[in-house]
Amino acid sequence: MALGLLGVALGAWLGRRWIAPDGQLDSSRQLLLFTLLLPVALSLLPSVLMSALLWWGTDADWAALWPRIYVPHAMAMLTLVPALLTWDTAAATAVFRDRGNWLPILAAFACMGLALVPRMHDEVIRAALTFPLCWAAVRSGMVLVAQLNAAIAIGMIAITIAGFGPYVEYGYGIWALQVDLIGIAVLSLQLAVTIGERQRLAARLDQARRFESLGFLAGGVAHDFNNVLGTIRACAEIASERMPPDSPGQAELAQLERATERGMDMTQQILLAARQGDPARSCVDLAELVDEVLEMARPLCPSRIQLSRRPLPGATAPKVLANPGQLLRAVQNLLRNATQAARHGVTLTAGTRAAGASGETRFDLQLGDRQGELGWVEVADDGPGIDAAHWPRAACARPTGATSRCRRASSTCWSFSSARRGRSSRANS
Known part of the structure; x- marks a missing residue:
């Protein structure tokens, strides 16, 4: 008895340590690992060793002795250890506070x-005991099933030891009862895990359907909003054509056209998020992109931070094939992070270099070549940078189909394939 209690305590510790730290056996993988580690390995090895010692000391039949030792240990592991794992969890408190869960408990005692x-x-008792366990698995899952298994095991063994029940009347013995309790426990635990997994899968499927509905709704709203922006843009273009070229209002109309273009690009991103369309790519001048980012960022930048663009001697910014909106937001996000980390200034730089320079290699997604040049945009600030202790955990943002470089200072560089001299290599922003 003492050895069995010690095995149960060790099994509960191993279960919390390696199998279910949160006390929940809520997946088939966890249940399989629990079964192999505790009822099989942890119970089989001591029973074989103990039966070997008894065989060596008393000349008993080893083949008939070790199952008699193994079955009680396995039964204790399958019934008592899950109850101990789930007893002190918040889910157990919620289960026993629900009055509806007391119905399968009362049915089990009946x-x-x-x-x-x-x-x-x-046979009648086995079938009757299976009924409340299945009821508990459907209603409350693993927590209630584990507690009922422990209560049924303790109760049936106590009744049999007291001299009552069919296992005494028909001479089966307590060993046969323990074998039946193992079968009932395995069936109920697997049923609870399966039902729990199906419920979680159904919840994820319902959530996916809701997101799909939201995507359709967002797509419809984006289409309507895009029509409104198109009307505003058309009116701005008409007003610009009717006004003299040297009129002071031309600058405001040009700014209005750019704002509507950005709004239409945002609606395009909503449609892409709703899986309604593909990102449209066009030839983007990185120099113009950097100027636009600086123009939009200066009004929102703190007064103590100075934004500037640093030209490279002899380097010209390329025109890359990319989605303008995605590329613009990427640089905007880098600039926003830099302004938050900077002390006094942030510098943007755009230029080109040969593919594979500085040990970097770029593979084109479609062509698979390494030829051509790379266009890059660098956002650098004069902040303290990332602490050396966090360097191993820092990850570079690496856009698909492009080469990225992350420095250990406060600077970030994004590289894109160039489309110079009539060549248009593909790149993703």
């Missing part, structure tokens, strides 16, 4: 009472 009926067959 089915155990059938063992006190004279001449009651063991």
Whole structure:
């Protein structure tokens, strides 16, 4: 008895340590690992060693002795250890506070009472005990099933030791009862895990359907909003054509056209998020892109931070094939992070270099070549940078189909394939 209690305590510790730290056996993988580690390995090895010692000391039949030792240990592991794992969890408190969960508990005790009926067959008791366990698995899952298994095991063994029940009347013995309890426990635990997994899968499927509905709604709203922006843009273009070229209002109209273009690009991103369309790529001048980012960022930048663009001697910014909106937001996000980390200034730089320079290699997604030049945009600030202790955890943002470089200072560089001299290599922003 002492060895069995010690094994149960060790099994509960191993379960919390390696299998279910949160006390929940809520997946088939966890249940399989629990079964192989505790009822099989942890119970089989001591029973074999103990039966070997008894065989060596008393010349007993080793083949008939080790199952008699193994079955009680395995039964204790399957019934008591899950109950100990789930007992002190918040889910257990919620389960027992629900009055509806007391119905399968009362049904389990009523089915155990059938063992006190004279001449009651063991098949009837096994089938009756399975009913409240299945009920508990459907209603509350693993927590209630684990507690009921422990209560049924303790109750049936106590009744049999007291001299009642079919296992005494028909001479089966307590060993046969323990074998039946193992079968009932395995069935109920697997049923609870399966039902829990199906419920979680159904919840994720319902959430996916809701997101799909939101995507359709967002797509419809984006289409309507895009039409409104198109009307504003058309009116701005008409007003610009009717006004003299040297009129002071031309600058405001040009700014209005750029704002509507950005709004239409945002609606395009909404459509892409709703899986309604593909990102449209066009030839983007990195120099113009940097100027536009600086123009939009200066009004929002703190007064103590000076934004500037640093030209490279002899380097010209290329025109890359990319989605303008995505590329613009990428640089904007880098600039926003830099302004938050900078002390006094942030500098943007755009230029070109040969592919594979400085040990870097770029593979084109479609062509698979390494030829051509790379266009790059660098955002650098004079902040303290990333602490050396965090360097191993820092990850570079690497756009698909492009080469990225992350420095250990406060600077970030994005590289894109160039489309110079009539060549248009593909790149993703």
